[in-house]
Amino acid sequence: MPPFSLIEFTAAVYDLELDDERWMREVETFVGDWLHADRTPALHRPTHAGACPSSGGSGTRLSARGREMVAHHVTAAVRLRHCLGGFATDTWSWSSTDSGAGSGSLGPGRVKSLRSRMRDMIVCHELVEDDQPSQTGVASFWAAVGSGDWSLIDRFERDGRFWLVAYRHDTPSKDPRCLAAREREVVELAARGHTNRRIGLALGIAVGTVAGQLSRALAKLGLSDRTELVRSWASQPEQQTFSIQVRKAELLVSVRPLAKVTELPSAESLTPSEQAVAELVVAGCSNAQIAQDRSVSERTVANQVASVFRKLSVHSRAELASWVVGGRRRHG
Numbered sequence: 001m002p003p004f005s006l007i008e009f010t011a012a013v014y015d016l017e018l019d020d021e022r023w024m025r026e027v028e029t030f031v032g033d034w035l036h037a038d039r040t041p042a043l044h045r046p047t048h049a050g051a052c053p054s055s056g057g058s059g060t061r062l063s064a065r066g067r068e069m070v071a072h073h074v075t076a077a078v079r080l081r082h083c084l085g086g087f088a089t090d091t092w093s094w095s096s097t098d099s100g101a102g103s104g105s106l107g108p109g110r111v112k113s114l115r116s117r118m119r120d121m122i123v124c125h126e127l128v129e130d131d132q133p134s135q136t137g138v139a140s141f142w143a144a145v146g147s148g149d150w151s152l153i154d155r156f157e158r159d160g161r162f163w164l165v166a167y168r169h170d171t172p173s174k175d176p177r178c179l180a181a182r183e184r185e186v187v188e189l190a191a192r193g194h195t196n197r198r199i200g201l202a203l204g205i206a207v208g209t210v211a212g213q214l215s216r217a218l219a220k221l222g223l224s225d226r227t228e229l230v231r232s233w234a235s236q237p238e239q240q241t242f243s244i245q246v247r248k249a250e251l252l253v254s255v256r257p258l259a260k261v262t263e264l265p266s267a268e269s270l271t272p273s274e275q276a277v278a279e280l281v282v283a284g285c286s287n288a289q290i291a292q293d294r295s296v297s298e299r300t301v302a303n304q305v306a307s308v309f310r311k312l313s314v315h316s317r318a319e320l321a322s323w324v325v326g327g328r329r330r331h332g
Contacts, residue, residue, distance in 0.1 A: 006066060006176040007220055013077040014153045014167065016115035020086050027074060072171035073151075080153075080167055083249035084114045084121075118246075119156060122165065122253050125244045141166065141241050141254040142233065146184055148174030150252055152221065155232055157258060164232065164254040177220040186213040190226055191233035193314070193322030226318035227284050230325055259324050269311045277304045278312075282321045 009030045012018075018026060141164060144150040150166040152175075157163070169175065179187065182203075189199045196210040203210070214226075223229050239256040261267045261278045270278065280290045287305065291298045305317075314320045 006069065009070065010073055010151070010176055011222055013073050014080070014151050016081070016084070016118060016153060017113050019113065020081065023077075023081070031070060069173040069176065072173040073169065073175070076151075076167075076169035076171050080169075080249050081114055083247035084118050086114050115154060118154065118165070118251075119158065119163075121246060122163065122244065122251065123158060141252060142184075144252055145175075146179050148176075148178030151175045152177065160258050161255050162231065162258050166252040168250040168252070177222075179217055179220060183213050183217040183220070186210055187217045187221075187229065187233060190214055190318070191230050191322065193230065193316065193319035195316070225284070226316075227282070227321045230318055230321035231282070231284065261324055267312075270308060274304050274308050274311070277301060278308045278320065278324070281305060281308070281317050282324045 012026050012030060015023070015026070145152050145166050149168065151169050152164070153167045154165040155163065182205075185203055186199055189202060194202070196207045196214070199210045199214075200207045218225070218229060221229070221232070223232060239254060241252065241254045243250055243252050245251075261270070261275050261282065267275060267278070276294070277290055280293065285293070287298050287301045290301045294301070308320065309315060312320065312323060314323055
């Protein structure tokens with residue numbers, strides 16, 4: 001089998017941190033590995049500095065439907081990059097034929113990443129439009145991404161707020177990272193801090209099935225663990241969702257304030273050190289990272305985390321994150 005899945009490929013295609021040249025090399029590598037899987041003709045690559053050959057391999061050839069999806073999303077990604085200021089020419093194209101061959105041309109990279117440029121555009125737009133906020137909640141954002149018609153392209157923190165960004169790719173092919181119905185059900189419960197056992201009881205499925213569904217969903221969403229899932233998925237009344245147009249690219253943006261442990265009434269029982277540790281736990285830091293940040297031992301951090309769990313009656317880092325992120329709704 002090729003070393004990369006369609007999910008990994010799509011995530012790489014919409015990676016705006018890569019400059020144009022490196023992005024092109026990534027696309028070549030992914031597609032080249034697939035094309036070499038059964039010794040089919042290699043991708044006809046444009047000649048440019050730094051181009052790297054694809055590695056050989058053995059396995060199953062990418063299906064016709066898969067090749068069509070690849071072509072659609074590469075084309076959509078090129079359109080997005082161009083709208084954000086990438087590629088010196090607007091004539092860049094990539095196509096896939098039945099034989100799997102492709103062609104393209106490449107413009108020079110940019111000093112500032114397209115992702116940084118996009119974030120600046122989004123934040124400035126939100127500030128200008130802040131007098132007319134959208135009342136659409138985060139559920140609408142994830143429904144859009146879940147449909148497969150929008151591609152999740154960024155998540156970031158800035159100015160005390162958490163931002164999610166999706167791109168309408170406008171292709172006949174769904175984004176392979178969209179969640180199946182059961183995966184979405186599991187994710188929604190996991191984002192509330194529920195354990196696998198509790199999710200299994202709620203949905204009437206085995207704990208092992210829950211674990212498998214959640215693992216696949218996290219991979220599709222590009223999330224490392226349940227705590228990160230809570231931070232991305234959980235909603236607040238202050239959540240706002242709006243769309244912006246950047247040339248011919250339509251972006252859907254969801255933004256909410258970053259909840260703080262110290263702002264919640266129930267956190268009064270925590271010492272200042274425990275509050276600081278709790279904030280870092282919610283931020284997704286491990287005990288080792290917290291210990292390094294606070295210049296204390298991991299054992300001290302472990303004891304403080306245990307004390308936070310006991311005082312707040314939570315049993316996991318994900319449940320703590322859910323308590324903090326959704327705390328304004330429950331306690332405010």
